[in-house]
Amino acid sequence: MGTSTGAAPSIASTPAILTNHEPHAQGSLSEYGSCLQGPGGTPGRDGNPGANGIPGTPGIPGRDGLKGEKGECVNEIFEKPWRPNYKQCAWNSLNYGIDLGKIADCTFTKLRSDSALRVLFSGSLRLKCKSACCQRWYFTFNGAECTGPLPVESIIYLDQGSPELNSTINIHRTSSVEGLCEGVKAGLVDVAVWVGTCADYPRGDASTGWNSVSRIIIEELPK
Numbered sequence: 640m641g642t643s644t645g646a647a648p649s650i651a652s653t654p655a656i657l658t659n660h661e662p663h664a665q666g667s668l669s670e671y672g673s674c675l676q677g678p679g680g681t682p683g684r685d686g687n688p689g690a691n692g693i694p695g696t697p698g699i700p701g702r703d704g705l706k707g708e709k710g711e712c713v714n715e716i717f718e719k720p721w722r723p724n725y726k727q728c729a730w731n732s733l734n735y736g737i738d739l740g741k742i743a744d745c746t747f748t749k750l751r752s753d754s755a756l757r758v759l760f761s762g763s764l765r766l767k768c769k770s771a772c773c774q775r776w777y778f779t780f781n782g783a784e785c786t787g788p789l790p791v792e793s794i795i796y797l798d799q800g801s802p803e804l805n806s807t808i809n810i811h812r813t814s815s816v817e818g819l820c821e822g823v824k825a826g827l828v829d830v831a832v833w834v835g836t837c838a839d840y841p842r843g844d845a846s847t848g849w850n851s852v853s854r855i856i857i858e859e860l861p862k
Contacts, residue, residue, distance in 0.1 A: 724750055725858040733762065733848025737834065738774070742847050744831035745855040752825045755860045756780070758791055758818060760832045762853030765811040765846040771798040772843030776816050779831045780823050787822030794837055811849045821862065830857050 728745035735742055749756065758778050766774045777784060777792035784790045793816040797808075816832065832855060836842040847853070 721861050723858075724748075725856065727854055727856045729852060729854040730848060731852050732850055733853050734850070735847045736845070737847075738842050738845045739835055740833065742776070742832045742834055743853065743855060744829055745857060747828045747830055747857040747859075749823060749825045749828050749859055751859070752823075753862055755787075755819050755821045755862055756823055756828070756830070757856075757858040757860055758816075758820065758830055759856040760816040760853070761856075762813065762847060763811045763849045763851045764793075764795060764814045765809065765849060766795040766797050766843045767809050768797055768841075768843030771796075771840065773797070773837035773840035774843055774845045775835050775837050776847070777833055777835065778816065778818070778820070779829075779833060780820060781829050782831075785818070785820035785822075787820055791818030791820060792816065796837070796840070797843060811846065813851065819860070828857075830855060 726745065726747050728743070730743060733743065743760075747756070760776070760778070764776060766772065773794055773796045775792055775794045777790055793814060795814075832847075834845050834847060
């Protein structure tokens with residue numbers, strides 16, 4: 640029988656090599672050695688702000704609002720400053736003894752149609768009669784009495800009253816006829832003073848401007 644020259648290798652005597660593919664947990668052995676992992680470091684500082692981003696797309700337009708209330712229409716008018724406009728006509732001793740008709744006139748230039756005219760007559764007026772009588776002094780504007788709003792006038796009424804009074808009473812007294820007239824158009828205006836009768840009364844013996852100064856004053860005023 641032959642003799643074996645060598646012993647067959649035993650499987651149990653061969654060392655096994657194991658490969659571990661799982662990661663090491665914190666605190667476990669390092670794959671580079673057998674040292675433990677140290678504690679974590681302190682947090683780092685905040686970084687610098689980043690650059691601005693690209694602008695976004697415009698949003699969707701909002702809904703229309705509710706309709707507002709109707710406003711008031713205001714017309715701004717720029718007017719020139721008001722300048723005084725007046726005139727005086729005067730006479731010395733008119734001594735006008737008529738009972739009906741024009742006494743005196745004065746021409747005035749009215750600058751605006753939306754203004755008013757203030758007129759004044761100042762002078763001696765007299766009325767006498769043997770029985771009750773009445774006389775009226777009044778203004779006209781271009782031949783017509785004022786209608787805006789009413790005539791400019793003054794009256795004198797004389798009534799003897801009783802037989803014992805002297806029927807020849809003759810008093811001359813300075814009086815005035817004054818008022819405002821609206822509605823007269825701009826331009827030349829003939830302003831005149833007249834004497835006439837009162838309604839429903841007989842006229843007497845009238846006298847205007849005896850032995851004294853008489854004057855007409857005209858002034859344009861803003862309304």
